[in-house]
Structure formats: C-alpha cells, structure tokens
Amino acid sequence: MFITLEGPEGSGKTSHIPYLVEYLREKGYVVFPTREPGGTTISEQVRDILHDLKNAEMQPRTETLLYQAARAQIVEQVIKPRLDAGEVVISDRYYDSTIAYQGYGHQQDLEQVRALVKYATGGLTPDLTILLDLEIEVGLKRKTQNEMEWNRMDAYTVEFHKRVRNGYLEMVKQEPKRWVVVNSNQKWDNVQADLKKIIIAGLTK
Numbered sequence: 669m670f671i672t673l674e675g676p677e678g679s680g681k682t683s684h685i686p687y688l689v690e691y692l693r694e695k696g697y698v699v700f701p702t703r704e705p706g707g708t709t710i711s712e713q714v715r716d717i718l719h720d721l722k723n724a725e726m727q728p729r730t731e732t733l734l735y736q737a738a739r740a741q742i743v744e745q746v747i748k749p750r751l752d753a754g755e756v757v758i759s760d761r762y763y764d765s766t767i768a769y770q771g772y773g774h775q776q777d778l779e780q781v782r783a784l785v786k787y788a789t790g791g792l793t794p795d796l797t798i799l800l801d802l803e804i805e806v807g808l809k810r811k812t813q814n815e816m817e818w819n820r821m822d823a824y825t826v827e828f829h830k831r832v833r834n835g836y837l838e839m840v841k842q843e844p845k846r847w848v849v850v851n852s853n854q855k856w857d858n859v860q861a862d863l864k865k866i867i868i869a870g871l872t873k
C-alpha cells in the first residue's frame with residue numbers, strides 16, 4: 669500500500685510520520701517512510717537546489733521540472749521496488765504537492781503539470797492520501813515560532829500559499845475516494861489519533 673501525506677506549510681506531516689511508522693511496525697507491518705523532494709542521494713541533491721534561498725531567481729517551470737527529476741529517481745529507485753516487495757510506503761509529500769504548489773500556487777496550466785507528473789511517476793498513484801489541513805497563517809506562524817527550516821518555498825507570498833491550500837481542497841473534491849482530510853489545527857495527540865485510525869482503516873479495507 670502506498671500512503672502519502674500532504675498539506676500546506678507547517679501542517680505537521682513530518683512530525684507525525686515517525687510515530688505512525690513505529691505504530692504500524694508494532695502491528696507487524698513492514699513500513700518504509702520516505703519524503704519528497706528527497707529520499708535518494710540524487711533527489712536530496714535536487715532538494716538542496718530547490719530549497720536554497722540563494723536561488724530566488726528560479727522560474728516556476730524550472731522549479732516544476734526539478735521536482736519531477738527528484739521524483740522520477742525516488743519512484744524508480746525506492747518506491748516501486750518497496751511496493752513490489754509488499755511493503756507499506758509512507759511518503760511525506762508526493763505528486764499532489766506539484767499540482768498544489770506548481771499548478772495552483774504558480775497558476776501554471778494544470779493539464780501540462782499533470783502530464784509532467786505522469787511522466788515522472790510512470791503513472792504510480794497513491795492508494796490513500798491524507799491532507800493535513802490548516803489555515804495558512806497558522807502554519808507559517810508555527811514554522812517561524814518553532815524555528816523550523818525556512819526555505820525558498822516558504823518565502824513565497826501568503827497569497828501563493830493560500831492558492832496552494834485551496835488547490836488541495838479542490839483536489840479532495842475531485843478525487844474523494846483517495847483523499848481523507850484531517851484538521852491539523854487541533855492538539856497534536858488528536859491529529860496523531862486521527863491519522864492512525866485512517867491508516868488502519870485503509871490497510872484493513
């Protein structure tokens with residue numbers, strides 16, 4: 669099973685995943701956590717280029733293609749082989765981030781962006797995608813208050829990030845069978861409990 673977590677900045681995906689992995693392993697599942705962009709030596713190098721605040725002149729199309737380059741590598745090198753071996757793969761972001769950020773955020777042609785994503789993934793779609801949803805202002809404030817990494821993507825305008833969130837909500841409407849929304853603006857333990865419930869329901873379906 670291929671599970672992806674998505675969400676706007678500061679939605680907490682990264683802090684929840686290690687606990688979900690531990691929980692599932694205790695239940696006997698073989699779980700492989702990964703993240704995007706990154707998760708392989710090549711993809712982590714592309715991540716550094718994408719997130720470097722010095723690369724402020726990067727064009728949206730360059731950005732879109734670099735995310736796909738990082739993705740093509742992790743899909744072939746890590747995700748497909750793990751899924752073929754019967755493991756549960758949990759990814760901190762996947763191609764829906766491209767649709768949300770590069771598509772809706774940068775207002776690029778959605779059909780063209782979707783075609784690129786399909787090329788990069790070879791059409792590999794998650795079985796379950798969870799949106800950790802929260803207001804943009806709350807998420808960005810969390811990031812600054814908790815001294816989390818502040819990268820080139822975070823530095824885009826609040827309007828950009830609002831379009832990203834709205835894009836996610838639009839995608840949920842378009843594919844309600846694949847997506848489940850969790851309110852991330854509640855106590856961390858409650859979010860964790862919601863995530864566990866949803867994932868177990870998905871795995872035992």
Ligand code: TMP
Binds near residue numbers: 703704735761762763
């Ligand atoms: P994060 O690991 O801290 O969530 O940072 C990843 C950043 O990259 C975040 O701002 C979202 C952005 N991103 C895209 O814009 N497009 C993509 O396809 C992916 C995977 C991430």
